[in-house]
Amino acid sequence: MSSFNFKRESPSAESQVIFFDGSMDENAKLPTFDSLVQAKSLVFDFENCGVINSSGIKTWVKLMYELSDLEGVNITLRNCQPLILDQINMIEGFLPPNGTVESIHVRLFCEKCEKEFSVLKKVDQLHDGLGDVVADLKQVDCETFPKCKQFINLDMHPDKALTFMHRMKK
Numbered sequence: 418m419s420s421f422n423f424k425r426e427s428p429s430a431e432s433q434v435i436f437f438d439g440s441m442d443e444n445a446k447l448p449t450f451d452s453l454v455q456a457k458s459l460v461f462d463f464e465n466c467g468v469i470n471s472s473g474i475k476t477w478v479k480l481m482y483e484l485s486d487l488e489g490v491n492i493t494l495r496n497c498q499p500l501i502l503d504q505i506n507m508i509e510g511f512l513p514p515n516g517t518v519e520s521i522h523v524r525l526f527c528e529k530c531e532k533e534f535s536v537l538k539k540v541d542q543l544h545d546g547l548g549d550v551v552a553d554l555k556q557v558d559c560e561t562f563p564k565c566k567q568f569i570n571l572d573m574h575p576d577k578a579l580t581f582m583h584r585m586k587k
């Protein structure tokens with residue numbers, strides 16, 4: 418049984434926001450192409466979908482491939498969890514040519530508290546890379562923050578994590 422679901426919102430007649438929830442695996446039913454084809458703006462929200470397997474990747478890439486053929490359609494990937502970001506960077510077609518990544522969860526690790534957490538960052542604020550992410554931390558879910566701030570490190574490759582930025586159309 419799949420624990421995957423999605424919720425759909427239509428902020429306007431021409432736009433849809435799809436909120437994923439659960440693991441995108443072989444049982445995951447994505448929205449059908451026909452149910453999306455009317456919209457000019459499609460936003461896919463991964464806030465509650467941090468797990469994906471090879472079957473889920475295949476299903477997703479197929480849908481993106483179909484949607485990338487549509488003229489004048491913009492696809493946005495929002496609140497991408499680290500594992501989703503990995504696929505965006507590694508898998509050809511995971512981010513379609515008409516697609517944009519709006520925001521990503523940057524994974525961090527505090528060596529003092531031995532705690533892993535992530536902070537959400539807007540991609541258009543990351544043109545200087547991930548170097549300032551730790552310095553910019555105001556509040557995090559960490560036991561002795563801000564005292565432990567000096568022990569917090571990026572838990573992603575600073576360049577590889579942003580490979581997708583070169584592929585996004587400006």
Ligand SMILES: [Zn+2]
Binds near residue numbers: 530531559
């Ligand atoms: Zn800490």
